[in-house]
Amino acid sequence: DQQVKQNSPSLSVQEGRISILNCDYTNSMFDYFLWYKKYPAEGPTFLISISSIKDKNEDGRFTVFLNKSAKHLSLHIVPSQPGDSAVYFCAARVFKAAGNKLTFGGGTRVLVKP
């Protein structure tokens, strides 16, 4: 039962162009969504998040879009830089009074070519 899916295991993009990462979810109770970036031998690093009451959140080169009716979110990175090469995970949360576990997608490996 994969409640969060990232259907593209990998993405290759030229430096300076836009990277678009997609994520689909099935649980309509998810109220908060996050994107993490992971380099080899490091833990996931928080990038950007969005609450289910919003449809867009922007932070510098990173923008996350949420389409609740389609149960779809996307992360746009523009312009892409070689240092953005990493694995990106989409994660979602159902808020509970006693715990906020994150449900992760399988990840998308991004390669930014100079």
Next chain:
Amino acid sequence: ETGVTQSPTHLIKTRGQQVTLRCSSQSGHNTVSWYQQALGQGPQFIFQYYREEENGRGNFPPRFSGLQFPNYSSELNVNALELDDSALYLCASSPGGSHYTFGSGTRLTVV
């Protein structure tokens, strides 16, 4: 901020053995979660502790257990290790809010 520190970084154990993984959370982070990340997959939630009590558990058997201590450190214990337990184990802490800080993980190999 001191970050989240996990030890050891790598570990090799034999099937049937027991293992304890350790995590030192950031000061003030009273919530700690543990995740298992198998090769090529996203992290899977094992359980969460809040103020030293388990308050959420994923689909993992009871041989996965944990402890959280008042000094913001925590442990993940796995008994009767199986080959499928080979994975990267991640600890994540939070001050109770929405953002989690992850450690670099412990790579466990069961042979």
